[in-house]
Amino acid sequence: MTSQVQTLESLRAHRASTWTLSRRRMALRIFGLAVMIIYSVFTIFPFYMLFVRSFVATADAGELHLWLPKARPVDMNTEVGNLSVFYNLDLKEMKQALGIPKGKVLRARETLAEVAKKYNIPEERIRSYFEGFYLFNGWQTLLFGQAGGSNFWAALIRTILVAFVSLGILIVLSIFTGYGLAGLRRRDQMYVYNLYLLQMVIPAMLIILPQYQMFQWFFKLFPGYDVQNSFMRQALQLLAVILINIKGTALSTMIFVSAISGIPRDLEESAMLDGASRWQYLWRILFPLLKVPIVSLTVIQLPLFYNQFLEPYVYLDPANTTLLPFIANTAGQFSTNFQVIYSGVFASILPLLVVYLIFRRFFVEGVMAGAIKG
Structure with a gap:
């Protein structure tokens, strides 16, 4: 029991x-x-x-909004000049939509009510034209307006072009650099490696002026560079930004020197004995083994190239600029349409988000490959 x-x-x-x-x-x-x-x-x-x-009107920019605001009613006592200055109103489009003769000039102090009375325009027609104007002004101005429109899409294309071309060339050059310096067996290799690492302590602002003067002297050798908005000038300016991005960096050098140094030299010697050339070894054997450092460098450098501001702002003309300088240029000297700035910043995030959603499987596989051995 x-x-x-x-x-x-x-x-x-x-x-x-x-x-x-x-x-x-x-x-x-x-x-x-x-x-x-x-x-x-x-x-x-x-x-x-x-x-x-991006949906909050500039007049309400100082208020806190936790959700989308309601559309502001159209005030007929609003002056045309204020709409043009603070909301980037396209007066030509407005005159065409409301049936105002082309030769007529809208004075800055005229109100919408005075415009309606002067040109016999029904107030309902004006209210209908400005319906949702305050709510969607940022996106409308950025994507289709005179302050943005085609300039925004061109800046986006240039940003993507500079970012991906710079990243691709940087990866290739970094692999060659890492292959040449792998192991650091000779004294000259150590000197070159230390020169690459020296860039970590040199601020970009310290060399930007002599660097700019050097590029200007070199590009003036090409005919057509001094012509504003010419293809040669725009191409050379974009080339300057790409060259600055792909110059040997301490980070990429450290990543690939460390990765290639960990690969046994017996692998290269075996490939050479089997009749493979050096290029075949690099392309068919070494390159597939560098998936992890390539993914690591891409994750770090792609956002940096895409969100670059200083170099495009210095080297590119306003008509040939990338996204961030373009957004910065929308701020006026005496007034700023904050809706356009917020809309531009949010729109600039979307391409990187799309790239991550499309290629996230490759990023995860590359990172996981470095955690699994054997």
Whole structure:
């Protein structure tokens, strides 16, 4: 009888401990899920606020908005000049849409009510034209207006072109540099490697002036560079930004020297004995083994190239600029349409997001390949 009681008590204790362990696991899962949700909210919230701000009128820019604002009613006492200055109103398009003769000039102090009375335009027609004007002014001006329109799409294309061309050439040159310096067996290799690392302590602002003068002297050797908005001038300016991006950097050199140094030299010697040339070894053997450093460099450098501001702002003309300088140029000297700026910043994020969503599988596979050996 005593043994049966002891057995029952041990079973109850085992069940209690099992139940306690399962509850602990459940509590840890709930806690982990809560942490992930909170972290996700804090990560996404700035992008959400940026999206909301792109619909907030400039007149309400000083107020806090946690959700999309309601469309502001059209005030017929609003002056045409204020709409043109603070909201980038296209007066030519407005005159054409409202049937105002081309030769007529709209004075800055004229209100919408005075315009309606002067040209016999029904107020309902003016209200219909300006319906949603304050709510969608940022996107309308950025994508289709005179302040943005084709300039925005051209700046986006130039940004993507500079970023991906710079990244592709940088990866190729970094592989060659890493292959040449791998192992650091000779003293001259060590000197060259230290010169690459020296760039880490030299600020870009320190060399930007002599660098700019050097490029200007070189590009003036090409005919047509001094002609404003010429193809030669625009191409050479973009080339200058790409050359600055692909010059040997300390980060890319460190990544590929370290990666290639970890590959046994017996692999290269075996390939040479089998009749492979040096180019065949680089392309067919070495390059596939460098998936992890290539992905690592891409994850680091692509956002830096895409969000570059200083070099495009210095080397590119306003008509030949990339996204961030283009957005900065929308700020006026005496007034700023904040809707356009917020819309431009949010729109500039979308291409990188699309690239990540399309190629995230390759990024994950590349990173996981470095964690699995054997």
